[in-house]
Amino acid sequence: MHNETQPHLPTHDDEDSSEALSADALLRAYGKESSFFFASPGATWLGRGILASLPIRAGASLDDALPRLFGQARDRGVQRPIVVGALPFDPEAAPILYIPERLERAGRLRHTQPAATESALSGCTTNEFPPPAAYAAGVREALTLMRETALKKVVLSRTLDVVGECDIDQARLLRNLACRNPAGYTFAVNLPPTLRGFTPRRLIGASPELLVRRTGARVLANPIAGTAPRSADPDEDRARAEALLRSAKDRHEHALVVEAVVDALRPYCRIIDCPPAPELISTARLWHLSTRVRGELRDPAATAIELARALHPTPAVCGEPRALARQAIGRLEHFSRGLFTGLVGWCDAEGDGEWAVTIRCAEVEGGRARLYAGAGIVPDSDPWLEVAETAAKFRTLLDALTGGNA
Numbered sequence: 001m002h003n004e005t006q007p008h009l010p011t012h013d014d015e016d017s018s019e020a021l022s023a024d025a026l027l028r029a030y031g032k033e034s035s036f037f038f039a040s041p042g043a044t045w046l047g048r049g050i051l052a053s054l055p056i057r058a059g060a061s062l063d064d065a066l067p068r069l070f071g072q073a074r075d076r077g078v079q080r081p082i083v084v085g086a087l088p089f090d091p092e093a094a095p096i097l098y099i100p101e102r103l104e105r106a107g108r109l110r111h112t113q114p115a116a117t118e119s120a121l122s123g124c125t126t127n128e129f130p131p132p133a134a135y136a137a138g139v140r141e142a143l144t145l146m147r148e149t150a151l152k153k154v155v156l157s158r159t160l161d162v163v164g165e166c167d168i169d170q171a172r173l174l175r176n177l178a179c180r181n182p183a184g185y186t187f188a189v190n191l192p193p194t195l196r197g198f199t200p201r202r203l204i205g206a207s208p209e210l211l212v213r214r215t216g217a218r219v220l221a222n223p224i225a226g227t228a229p230r231s232a233d234p235d236e237d238r239a240r241a242e243a244l245l246r247s248a249k250d251r252h253e254h255a256l257v258v259e260a261v262v263d264a265l266r267p268y269c270r271i272i273d274c275p276p277a278p279e280l281i282s283t284a285r286l287w288h289l290s291t292r293v294r295g296e297l298r299d300p301a302a303t304a305i306e307l308a309r310a311l312h313p314t315p316a317v318c319g320e321p322r323a324l325a326r327q328a329i330g331r332l333e334h335f336s337r338g339l340f341t342g343l344v345g346w347c348d349a350e351g352d353g354e355w356a357v358t359i360r361c362a363e364v365e366g367g368r369a370r371l372y373a374g375a376g377i378v379p380d381s382d383p384w385l386e387v388a389e390t391a392a393k394f395r396t397l398l399d400a401l402t403g404g405n406a
């Protein structure tokens, strides 16, 4: 059995560990030529270039395409290929998956430097969609649906467009996110560009939520749901955390996710260990309820990406029951989520891998960033508290863009 915090993660460069850079050096090396970055509590990855990628086609079967992709990489001399990328919220939509030309791995980020306060953009305008009052109206409609149908929970989100005077410094944004969110999953995935001559188009974020990690026969999922914004005053901050832990509304919102995760893992696992009550975790801006669900695979042939797709979308990003929640999202959210609330991570050819839930993120290109934030709505939700929660969730990216709250 591998150690929990330092899983053995084979890489393109395993044979050449003498050249391995430290995790902090990988973060500092992230730049224009980089194609992937992923920092988890277990390891840090930096990808350069793209050796092979999955044709971007909606509805394509990953079961056939992935082994072909690994085969292409082996034909080109990569002995232990690893696929990286992001899958969208809509399971039928096209994934972004590729094998980098070079992929380096180091241990976890140590954060030996103080959090940087440099801004990643200069001068900016912002535009929320929907604006707060319209989002609150959407939450009220969701509450009506819950009274009139079998819908128990739905996650409703909104966007915040930030437009700077010059190109956003994507590497600095990534570093700022990583420094401010040391316990989370910090990522940058290359996306097909839509503008010519600008900086690369990328999905960049720092998620607190692990959808699933597979290490050999061991599985870990860490569903998160139930949130309270933090306070700068330590007493008030602690009071908010304790209120969150006691809140029946948030415990219910959380329990729906944990139940769905355990149900989805059960067919794959011989043993599942799920604590009876959630614990508190914090990010720089938020408190969350969190449960670590551990399992041992019945059939070790189930890969990390297969497990992730069996779990996705959990009620942390969609709702319960899933079909009704998806209908409600289609009716009440008037924008495409794209990769937001999908999954981001990596998987090797043996099936080990890690997939985080794609939240606290932005799509960045040139001087523009589109930020996303959602909140779980249950029958006891207060529409204006959900507005405040999504505003606090935007702060994760806004702080990293502006260099604030270090």
Ligand SMILES: C=C(O[C@H]1C=CC=C(C(=O)O)[C@@H]1O)C(=O)O
Binding pocket: 155, 157, 209, 224, 225, 226, 227, 288, 315, 316, 317, 341, 359, 360, 372, 373, 374, 375, 376, 377, 393
């Ligand atoms: C959809 C988001 O958060 C989900 C994950 C954690 C907590 C959540 C909540 O408390 O509502 C959401 O379910 C987001 O951050 O944009």
